[in-house]
Amino acid sequence: MQNFDYQNPTRILFGQGSIAKLAKAVPANARVLLLYGGGSALRNGTLDEVKAALATAGIGHVSEFSGIEPNPTFETLMRAVQQVKAEQIDFLLAVGGGSVIDGTKFVAAAAALPEGEDPWNILLTGGRVVKSALPFGSVLTLPATGSEMNNGGVITKAATHDKLPFSSRCTYPQFSVLDPTKTFTLPKRQVANGVVDAFVHITEQYLTYPANARVQDRFAEGLLRTLVEIGQDAVNKPEDYDTRANLMWTATLALNGLIGAGVPQDWATHMIGHELTALHGIDHARTLAVVLPAVMQVRREEKRAKLLQYAERVWDIRDGSEDARIDQAIERTRAFFESLEVPTRLSAYQLDATAIDPLVAQLEKHGMVKLGEKQDINLETSRHILQAAL
Numbered sequence: 482m483q484n485f486d487y488q489n490p491t492r493i494l495f496g497q498g499s500i501a502k503l504a505k506a507v508p509a510n511a512r513v514l515l516l517y518g519g520g521s522a523l524r525n526g527t528l529d530e531v532k533a534a535l536a537t538a539g540i541g542h543v544s545e546f547s548g549i550e551p552n553p554t555f556e557t558l559m560r561a562v563q564q565v566k567a568e569q570i571d572f573l574l575a576v577g578g579g580s581v582i583d584g585t586k587f588v589a590a591a592a593a594l595p596e597g598e599d600p601w602n603i604l605l606t607g608g609r610v611v612k613s614a615l616p617f618g619s620v621l622t623l624p625a626t627g628s629e630m631n632n633g634g635v636i637t638k639a640a641t642h643d644k645l646p647f648s649s650r651c652t653y654p655q656f657s658v659l660d661p662t663k664t665f666t667l668p669k670r671q672v673a674n675g676v677v678d679a680f681v682h683i684t685e686q687y688l689t690y691p692a693n694a695r696v697q698d699r700f701a702e703g704l705l706r707t708l709v710e711i712g713q714d715a716v717n718k719p720e721d722y723d724t725r726a727n728l729m730w731t732a733t734l735a736l737n738g739l740i741g742a743g744v745p746q747d748w749a750t751h752m753i754g755h756e757l758t759a760l761h762g763i764d765h766a767r768t769l770a771v772v773l774p775a776v777m778q779v780r781r782e783e784k785r786a787k788l789l790q791y792a793e794r795v796w797d798i799r800d801g802s803e804d805a806r807i808d809q810a811i812e813r814t815r816a817f818f819e820s821l822e823v824p825t826r827l828s829a830y831q832l833d834a835t836a837i838d839p840l841v842a843q844l845e846k847h848g849m850v851k852l853g854e855k856q857d858i859n860l861e862t863s864r865h866i867l868q869a870a871l
């Protein structure tokens with residue numbers, strides 16, 4: 482096992498009715514800005530429930546910022562930063578999915594930057610310029626990203642199609658409310674996206690090379706098997722509380738740092754996927770469903786031991802030669818995503834070989850030239866991965 486330094490300060494308030502607990506979680510004298518997306522939280526009553534909880538606590542100043550879009554943009558978020566400064570806001574509360582929570586993390590960090598520091602540097606430095614941030618919490622409405630219990634965010638500059646990640650020890654939510662009933666109004670497509678996103682977060686911390694990290698491996702395998710077990714019901718039975726509860730907690734555990742502590746990680750699928758979203762507007766999780774099977778195929782030698790472990794422990798594949806077992810594991814992964822109506826080929830998005838050069842150029846522009854658990858996925862390997870995804 483590798484050395485690690487792990488601390489996760491986010492308090493989780495889990496279960497039906499938990500929004501009422503905001504009354505105690507938000508500081509009593511705070512000046513609060515509620516941040517949300519395109520209106521789902523308004524339409525399904527979640528926002529009203531949040532406001533009622535804050536009113537119970539007697540919180541004096543509560544204002545709103547709406548319109549944080551999926552794949553949140555720098556341009557929109559900078560308007561929120563202005564509002565924070567103009568209204569002397571000192572606590573942010575995100576109500577939404579990964580995009581709203583990521584956006585809120587950026588606003589929290591950007592509002593606390595020293596005068597004169599360009600907020601885009603938060604992305605250009607991967608978060609290294611962030612030395613402090615406003616405190617914030619979240620009310621999660623879409624189980625997928627894990628943003629509710631981690632310190633990362635992904636922000637897009639719309640003007641230049643740059644979609645870049647950042648993280649900082651200052652951008653963990655203080656708390657997150659996870660009420661599974663708040664997911665009941667999700668469109669099927671978003672639930673399927675959430676299952677796939679969580680699945681790929683787990684594989685990116687698991688499908689590398691053996692590190693003799695037994696509990697991290699078993700934990701990852703348990704989370705993967707849970708997603709396979711509940712995937713169909715999660716999508717097709719919107720009001721099945723227990724299924725949604727299991728999805729919500731699985732997605733949180735998939736990316737709260739626990740399974741990634743002490744093990745090698747490979748975020749190539751995400752980094753290549755971000756370019757597909759930035760250039761072609763494909764939903765985040767849908768890019769991953771296209772790229773992951775191709776990564777498994779192209780990197781099968783480097784990942785051989787873990788792919789065999791994955792085949793056996795996640796898919797119960799025990800018979801046949803090593804290569805046959807790996808082929809089957811890749812096929813089962815593909816079939817699982819497709820069963821959720823999430824395509825696994827670029828051709829499903831009318832993209833062909835002519836799409837590859839611009840994607841590789843974007844990776845180069847963003848410095849994504851040494852990806853993978855051994856930093857040996859260069860631009861040529863990324864090109865092969867994209868070719869295998871056609």
Ligand code: NZQ
Binds near residue numbers: 517519552578626751
């Ligand atoms: O904007 P509204 O109207 O709220 O609608 C949203 C949005 O259109 C809707 N929605 C959310 N909750 C709903 C709902 N509709 C009905 N009922 C509800 N309860 O769902 C749509 C998608 O929302 P979004 O937040 O964009 O989805 P998701 O949670 O999948 O987040 C994706 C973003 O997270 C980033 C991705 O890159 C992408 O930008 N990621 C963040 C990570 C992190 N912070 O650790 C890791 C991930 O790998 C990911 O990269």
Ligand code: ZN
Binds near residue numbers: 626678682751765
């Ligand atoms: Zn993701």
